[in-house]
Amino acid sequence: MKNNIFLVFNLDEMNLAIGSVFVAFLLMSFIVISFFYFSRKKIIQKEIEKKNLEINHQKELLRSVILTQEEERKRIAQDLHDDISSKLNVVSLNTHLLNTPNLSEEELLGITNNITDLTQKALESSRRIAHDLLPPVLEKFGLHAGIEELVAEFNTSKSVHVIYKNELRFNINEIDKQLHIFRILQELLNNSIRHGKASEISIEFKTINGKETCVYIDNGIGFDLKSEDCKKGLGMKNIESRINFLNGTFSIESNKNKGVQINFTF
Ligand SMILES: Nc1ncnc2c1ncn2[C@@H]1O[C@H](COP(=O)(O)OP(=O)(O)O)[C@@H](O)[C@H]1O
Ligand SMILES: [Mg+2]
Numbered sequence: 001m002k003n004n005i006f007l008v009f010n011l012d013e014m015n016l017a018i019g020s021v022f023v024a025f026l027l028m029s030f031i032v033i034s035f036f037y038f039s040r041k042k043i044i045q046k047e048i049e050k051k052n053l054e055i056n057h058q059k060e061l062l063r064s065v066i067l068t069q070e071e072e073r074k075r076i077a078q079d080l081h082d083d084i085s086s087k088l089n090v091v092s093l094n095t096h097l098l099n100t101p102n103l104s105e106e107e108l109l110g111i112t113n114n115i116t117d118l119t120q121k122a123l124e125s126s127r128r129i130a131h132d133l134l135p136p137v138l139e140k141f142g143l144h145a146g147i148e149e150l151v152a153e154f155n156t157s158k159s160v161h162v163i164y165k166n167e168l169r170f171n172i173n174e175i176d177k178q179l180h181i182f183r184i185l186q187e188l189l190n191n192s193i194r195h196g197k198a199s200e201i202s203i204e205f206k207t208i209n210g211k212e213t214c215v216y217i218d219n220g221i222g223f224d225l226k227s228e229d230c231k232k233g234l235g236m237k238n239i240e241s242r243i244n245f246l247n248g249t250f251s252i253e254s255n256k257n258k259g260v261q262i263n264f265t266f
Contacts, residue, residue: 196220
């Protein structure tokens with residue numbers, strides 16, 4: 001009898017222990033599953049956030065390309081209107097004047113001189129506008145000659161000294177690619193002068209780690225890369241989109257009063 005009571009007591013205890021182990025096991029499984037579920041959810045959420053950031057960045061780049069295109073169109077329209085249409089209007093008026101009866105020799109000479117003068121100016125303007133759109137030297141002789149001409153134009157100002165070195169051979173058949181690189185350099189040079197007030201600029205093309213690279217350095221006032229100013233500019237965004245087109249990479253180093261160094265591959 002005494003033994004039976006002991007056995008019942010023991011069985012109860014055993015059932016309780018098994019029950020507790022089972023509950024503990026269930027609890028542990030629940031915790032482990034919840035942990036995996038929530039950490040997975042967190043990872044997916046982070047990935048979605050990252051993708052959204054990337055999409056927003058791409059949208060921002062596209063927006064800056066469209067804005068720049070519109071600005072460029074506005075500028076060309078203005079140039080055509082101010083420098084060409086207005087001159088051709090006066091030429092047209094003068095041509096009509098030629099039909100006036102009984103013009104003196106002197107008046108005739110005045111009108112024809114006016115026409116020649118204005119036509120010459122309109123021609124120069126159209127040449128300048130075409131040159132801005134696509135520098136002829138770039139199309140005829142390629143990027144190397146184009147950069148040499150660009151650098152020479154900047155060096156004539158005397159307020160800045162630009163050094164250009166090139167160890168690469170640009171492929172003359174890749175004119176689109178070359179035009180992107182040319183526009184990038186135009187923007188960088190303008191920024192160094194306008195914002196950086198640089199007096200020395202160096203442009204170097206060479207192979208670094210097997211990649212065709214441009215190393216651009218100025219000795220200007222530099223800027224804080226984290227500042228909002230540099231994020232707002234259209235110029236830098238356009239550079240980034242052009243480098244994306246070229247499947248290249250882009251790195252920028254700058255500090256206040258330490259100039260700027262930009263490396264990009266293409
Ligand atoms: N070489 C530079 N030296 C100093 N500041 C620069 C330079 N390049 C860019 N920045 C800074 O970055 C900003 C953005 O440049 P950018 O995108 O070209 O726009 P924008 O020239 O239209 O102002 C500039 O306003 C300037 O503050
Ligand atoms: Mg700019």
